[in-house]
Amino acid sequence: MATLIHTLADHSDDVNCCAFSPSLLATCSLDKTVRIYSLSDFTELSYSPLKGHTYAVHCCCFSPLGHLLASCSTDGTTMVWDTRDGQVLAVLGQPSGSPVRVCRFSPESTYLVSGAADGSVVLWNVQSLKLYRSGSVKDGSLVACAFSPNGNCFVTGSSWGDITIWDDTMRCLYNEKAHDLGVTCCDISSHPISDGEHGSRCFQMASCGQDNKVKVWLILFADSLGVELRYKCTLSGHSAPVLACAFSYDGQMLVSGSVDKCVIIYETNTGNILHTLSQHTRYVTTCVFAPCTALLATGSMDKTVNIWQFDSKQPCAGNTVENESEVAVQNWSEDDVSAWLCAQGLTDLVGLFKRNNIDGKELLHLTKESLTNELKIESLGLRSKILQKIEELRMKMVSVSVAIPDEFLCPITRELMKEPVIAADGYSYEKEAMENWISNKRRSSPMTNLPLHSLMLTPNRTLKMAISRWLETQQKYGETT
Structure with a gap:
């Protein structure tokens, strides 16, 4: 049973997005502001609203532990805020200057993605708050984004209808037409499942679009060379374009909001409708489950945010803290x-x-x-x-040991290399991964996408020795602590 327990009506224009941290709720609006509330009593924090954007704010999101809040706007910027005092830490301008439609933190807070109306997508380094990599989709605006729970890849959705999967070096791994009239939102469940066919680990992804549909997909990590997106089913219920979708933190429920003014909550495994919520008076633009309480927030063009509570306890993600990067x-x-x-x-x-x-x-x-x-x-x-x-x-x-130096990780598998080899592009890779890359008739560099002038692989003995010395140091550290 879902019960409406509170309504927030502080925005003076359409609510575009809601986001939860373990203790806070953030909302953003066409009124150019971001507002932050405490989950203990839904009172607005003393430093709220956050003002800095000069045009409509389209999206907001917290870092995994809630230390940072990002918001993006028609003004072409993504702003990063400190949630302790509401201070601006950075104003990240989209290189093209195009309106930014969506932003998301990676699960371990290493990266922040911003996607814009011109199809450009930027990967920002959260620690330095500097641009790390950038790319773009072929057609349409970028309006949706979600990271895989392991942080190795992320998905973007475009107004053209495409779903694109990228790795953390901005290499395009997969692309598929998902919604005929355009994607509006996507989300990835934080809990892995078996694909039921090969027993391999995969994640469920939901997407919704202007075609009135909510689709469920499986993202399969088939091998070290890439991923596969496999269609699972379409969930019925909405009679108009679906603008938002999100998984609960245990992956058992999926919520969607639509132009038909309804919020529908599905049971993920069966696709059965558990609840239909009809309290909003205009389009439902955003919906999101809280990570640590049995709460759901829904936002609308009626300028309100409704907070719903479930009778049954909503389990939390079991790796919320562990995914944060090495916080003592x-x-x-x-x-x-x-x-x-x-x-x-x-x-x-x-x-x-x-x-x-x-x-x-x-x-x-x-x-x-x-x-x-x-x-x-x-x-x-x-x-x-x-x-x-x-x-x-x-x-x-x-x-616990310190983070593995990035140069010790294979660019293909993102795992510690055992037999590093140097390819013709000058980069080092795990031997087996690069041999598999080549055996699949790929003649381009995994890092640059440029043609390889030679397929010769040379053992990188210097790097192998450096990795061995690092492993020995970690072993000694573990013995003395």
Whole structure:
């Protein structure tokens, strides 16, 4: 059962997008502003609304742990905000100056994608807030984007109707016409499934479009050479163009919003309609599930955002914290701890921990006594579970190693190389991956797409020795920590 628990009516024009972090809700509008609310009581934060865009704001999104918020606009920029105080960290201008329609952070917060009306797509480095790579689709505006949960690739959708899959070097892996009258939105479930045929791991993707359809696809990582997009089914229910779609964080539900003013919630596995919500009075432009609570936000051209709550608990993604790039636990913020609680199935404790300002340092110092006397947790079983999870966290801290240097990763597989070889393009690859590349009658460089003047592969012994020394260092580090 979905119950309407709150309506936000602060925007003075159409609501274009909503986004959740573990503790916040962001909304953006044609009125040029971004507004941020606390999930504890849906009050607007003191620094909201965020003002900086000079034209309509089309999309907003949080980094995985909610430290950053990105918003993009007709003014041709993507702005990055600090969610602690609402300060602008960067104004990223689309190189072409074209209106930016969509933006998304990668799961590990390494990249930020911005897609524009002229078909250009830019991959920004989040750490440096500088342009990393750029590309473009052949036809149409870029209006949709979603990252795979492993961060190795992302999908874009265009007004021309194409779905394109890119890797993190902006290499086009796959392209398919998905919706005859144009794609409007897409999302990828964070939970892998089996394709049911070959037993290989794949992810479910949903897309919707001007053709009134919601389609479900499978993204299969068939081999080290690329991916395959396989059509699964079409979900019925809407009588007009579908403008938004999103998976719940456990992948069990899929929501869509339409020009017919309805929000439909499907059971992903069966395609059955669980709920039809008809409270909006104009087009539904956005819908999104919260990561750590059983909440759904829907936004509309009626200038409102509706917050819905489900009777059954909405499970959280189990890797919310782990996907954030190498944040030491003792440096976690209160929001980081909230995300960790959700990932451990302890969502009910988020409010209690936030009220007591439990950050990473405090989390690691929690004891049976402090849980009982200070946090007033009476259940012996719950206290034991919390302490067990904290101990597991400590063990992970001991065993964790530093990030693998990028030059040690094969550009094709993005895995640590064992037998690196140098190709004619001057780049080093894992020997087996490059041999497979060539055996599939590919005569171009995986990195540059330029023709290879030779198919000879030369062992890179210097790089292999460097990788071996690095592995030895990591082993010694693990033994002494």
